Amino acid sequence: MQQTENNKQILLVGNPNVGKSTVFNLLCNKKQKTGNYAGVTVASHSGKYVFKDEEFEVIDLPGSYSIYPTSEDEAIFSKFLIDEQQNYAGVVYILEALSIKRGLLLFQQIQDLGIPILLVVNQIDQAERRGINIDLEGLSKELNVRVLQTNAKQNQGIEELRDEIFKNSFTKSETVSFEIPLEQKGLVFKILTETKEKNQYKIWTLLASETYLGKLETVKDQMNDDEVKCLVPKRLQTQETIRRYQKIDGVISKVLSKKPQFKELLTEKLDKVLVHPFWGYVIFATILLIIFQSVFFLAEYPMNWISDFFLGLSSLANEHLPEGPINSLIANGIIPGIGGIAVFAPQIGILLYFLYLLEDSGYMARVIFLMDRFLRPFGLNGKSIVPLVSGTACAIPAIMSTRNIENVKERLITILVTPFMTCSARLPVYSIIIGLIIPNKYFGGISYKALALMAMYFLGFFMSLMASLVLKKVIKSKGKSFLVMDLPSYKMPLFGYDLKLTLGKVWEFITGAGKIIFLFSIVIWFFSYIGPKQKEDEIVATNVKLEQSYLAKMGRGIEPAIAPLGYDWKMGVGILTSFVAREVFVGTMSTLYSLDEEAPEGKIIDKMRNDTKPNGEKVFSFATGISILFFYAFAMQCVSTLAVVYRETKSWKWTMAQLCGMSGLAYIASLIVYQLFK
Amino acid sequence: MPNKIIEMGLLPETVFKILYQAPFKGPLYIEFGDEKSRIALREEEARFIIVESLT
Numbered sequence: 001m002q003q004t005e006n007n008k009q010i011l012l013v014g015n016p017n018v019g020k021s022t023v024f025n026l027l028c029n030k031k032q033k034t035g036n037y038a039g040v041t042v043a044s045h046s047g048k049y050v051f052k053d054e055e056f057e058v059i060d061l062p063g064s065y066s067i068y069p070t071s072e073d074e075a076i077f078s079k080f081l082i083d084e085q086q087n088y089a090g091v092v093y094i095l096e097a098l099s100i101k102r103g104l105l106l107f108q109q110i111q112d113l114g115i116p117i118l119l120v121v122n123q124i125d126q127a128e129r130r131g132i133n134i135d136l137e138g139l140s141k142e143l144n145v146r147v148l149q150t151n152a153k154q155n156q157g158i159e160e161l162r163d164e165i166f167k168n169s170f171t172k173s174e175t176v177s178f179e180i181p182l183e184q185k186g187l188v189f190k191i192l193t194e195t196k197e198k199n200q201y202k203i204w205t206l207l208a209s210e211t212y213l214g215k216l217e218t219v220k221d222q223m224n225d226d227e228v229k230c231l232v233p234k235r236l237q238t239q240e241t242i243r244r245y246q247k248i249d250g251v252i253s254k255v256l257s258k259k260p261q262f263k264e265l266l267t268e269k270l271d272k273v274l275v276h277p278f279w280g281y282v283i284f285a286t287i288l289l290i291i292f293q294s295v296f297f298l299a300e301y302p303m304n305w306i307s308d309f310f311l312g313l314s315s316l317a318n319e320h321l322p323e324g325p326i327n328s329l330i331a332n333g334i335i336p337g338i339g340g341i342a343v344f345a346p347q348i349g350i351l352l353y354f355l356y357l358l359e360d361s362g363y364m365a366r367v368i369f370l371m372d373r374f375l376r377p378f379g380l381n382g383k384s385i386v387p388l389v390s391g392t393a394c395a396i397p398a399i400m401s402t403r404n405i406e407n408v409k410e411r412l413i414t415i416l417v418t419p420f421m422t423c424s425a426r427l428p429v430y431s432i433i434i435g436l437i438i439p440n441k442y443f444g445g446i447s448y449k450a451l452a453l454m455a456m457y458f459l460g461f462f463m464s465l466m467a468s469l470v471l472k473k474v475i476k477s478k479g480k481s482f483l484v485m486d487l488p489s490y491k492m493p494l495f496g497y498d499l500k501l502t503l504g505k506v507w508e509f510i511t512g513a514g515k516i517i518f519l520f521s522i523v524i525w526f527f528s529y530i531g532p533k534q535k536e537d538e539i540v541a542t543n544v545k546l547e548q549s550y551l552a553k554m555g556r557g558i559e560p561a562i563a564p565l566g567y568d569w570k571m572g573v574g575i576l577t578s579f580v581a582r583e584v585f586v587g588t589m590s591t592l593y594s595l596d597e598e599a600p601e602g603k604i605i606d607k608m609r610n611d612t613k614p615n616g617e618k619v620f621s622f623a624t625g626i627s628i629l630f631f632y633a634f635a636m637q638c639v640s641t642l643a644v645v646y647r648e649t650k651s652w653k654w655t656m657a658q659l660c661g662m663s664g665l666a667y668i669a670s671l672i673v674y675q676l677f678k
Numbered sequence: 679m680p681n682k683i684i685e686m687g688l689l690p691e692t693v694f695k696i697l698y699q700a701p702f703k704g705p706l707y708i709e710f711g712d713e714k715s716r717i718a719l720r721e722e723e724a725r726f727i728i729v730e731s732l733t
Contacts, residue, residue, distance in 0.1 A: 065682070065685045065686060066681075066685045068681070068685075070681070070682055098713060099713050099715065100713070101687060101711070101712070101713055102686060102687045102713065102715060105685065105687075234681060237681050238681055238684055241681065241684045241685055242684065242689060242690065245687065245689050267716075271697070271698070271707075275698050275700075275707060277700070277701040365718070368718070369700055369704075369705055369707060369718045370700055370704075372700065372704060372705050372718075372720070373700050373701070373702050373703070373704035373705065374702075382705070382718075482682070482719075482720065482723055483705055483718060483719055483720045483723065484682040484683055484686065484717060484718070484719045484720075484723055485717060485718045485719075486686065486715070486716070486717055487707065487716040487717060487718055488716075489716075
């Protein structure tokens, strides 16, 4: 094996739901990050840790059941595993003691490919509690691999794991455990001799795989036409799987002993209710309701603190900075702008935290089970419910999570419609507009404002379904759709770990949006500061009244297009700037109203409320407000989302279609709504 | 036939039990094998499994 300079990289591999992320989290206490790296678009985690003065990098790959991929996730996993062999030292394979049999399939496939590997059996205590005893030494002998034990939840075995990695205890198998079936034996050996490849299993995988494992083309010249015609890759895979399991059964019978019956009591009891044809749905709806209620009410206190903090900061800046435009920019533009986003951190955080906990506990799989039947008529898969629900926090991780949807068309539709779900970036806009136009009345204990917000959430969901329906007819069907999904045992979610993930994402959101707002505050301020020249010897006029600035000119420029929607030039500027990111609207409005000396005093919302047109009418009338709500509900106003859509679909056509389709829909909907209500 | 069914361990000669089905002919929730694995699969996927009842 070629040793490269930087060969302290190891891969974490295993079935989904075996506790890989727990092990990963414990191993890499030093630095972790999620997302892209090293030119490979893997939405997984990479982290580092230091042991005996050396630095090790751990890459946590998506979970998989077999080397033959059925979804994008699994394809990425297999490709990385095979293509990057020069770059990593070995694979740490994680098995859960309760599902050893299933986990050994992929283990043996990787071992047979000659990849250095180390086996970790996790949660042995769970097995022992059920009367199952595993002979680890025997397992090690049978499989010819170093076996370690961990109890990740109790942080046991991790230091030993680091030690073994340090000692490079990976074994590279010289033999292949899989016996090539008789029908293909001749062919495999023929190719073996002609290509000088030493590993028969590698040849087999070329014949048995359809796409990602290296193509049939590389060996096709060694085969004659009849042989190629007879080959049905899927059948070869099935044969392999069945044979491997037979062997695995043999290994397990030697190594595992158990008392006859064990029952997964907790999971059984919970599922009776959670998957019930009536109560299951009621409970799901209730859980959603609880989440949204918490988001809006629990978050209220921290939101007020944050709001007050920024208001205070703003007046501090106003007092202590020297008079002039910079003072205004910072005190009235940048600070309130960023404050306008930071104030939503509690809401986003609470929502995300709930979603992580639900996923972690295993409940989301039941939700998928319940929703599959209802999503299918729209061209979606039960698995689409996860991106749709998490899209209420942010579409970006939601779209990345579509990688577990096997069918290409279902995945594409899910990616294209997820942005219709009401994401947290829309909340600042909705909040302000609803605050402006909805009266303070109550209906059966719930405020009109809360109802209005709920209505916006329903609107987003409704539109995502309608759009799916349309796309279902428009996109060509390719390949089979299927569900076949593991239903993991319920487990206590990792509250601390999930909290860490949540805080990380919230921080990312704020700093990401914060950077954009900071930039735009400056840009807007600049264009509001200069205007067309008023005197002969100028290029541009400076320190002009807002009404005479270039900014106003731009806004007025698009006014004819947006007047039928009920917007004035200030809103026009707001919409233009929000095409980068929705939440920029609030920052823009803040800046605009702060710069306008003729605008009324006070908080931004009061300024907007009291702003009147020359004829005395309110600028933010009911009709205009509703129009803005609809516009923001449907328009694609997020550069980051577009970037992710492009990356995931690898298609300019669909990315542009999404941009134009959503924006066009937004324009028409706002137009109709304004004309109806004015 | 979805290979995934076999990859997840639902092999020929395996004993399994249907625990639940989602309403309106939704997916089936089945439990199988020594390890009591649990999977969800749609009716049309389940049709590929030839069944011998054990009573």
